[in-house]
Amino acid sequence: MQFYTKNHKHYCGIDLHTKMMYVCILNSSGEIVLYKNIPTNPTKFLKLIARFQEGLVIGVECMFSWYWLGDECEHQKLTFILGHALYMKAIHGGKSKNDKIDSYHSSCQTI
Secondary structure, eight states: OOOOOOOOSEEEEEEEOSSEEEEEEEETTSOEEEEEEEESOHHHHHHHHGGGOTTEEEEEEOOTTOHHHHHHHHHTTOEEEEEOHHHHHHHHOOSOOOHHHHHHHHHHTTO
């Protein structure tokens, strides 16, 4: 298993679903600067992260609906990290689990 070890100004973790996506952005100190549940839509996503785009890395769990987001990040020249769902569960494997918690742990794993 390879771990992502580069430093960034902001870290974005997304719990991605077909209709909704929970977005969590942390600063380089690990403090939450944004937590929001939005419709799964490229325009809404780009508008939400606009003020954080410089120095941003985006981490997403590898599920069936990540392709459009990876393509959009490539088009916008944003760093996109795809995490294996099984390993991501093993890393934060707590008993409490929901979309908000998952988005936070996705962003923490890129720090």
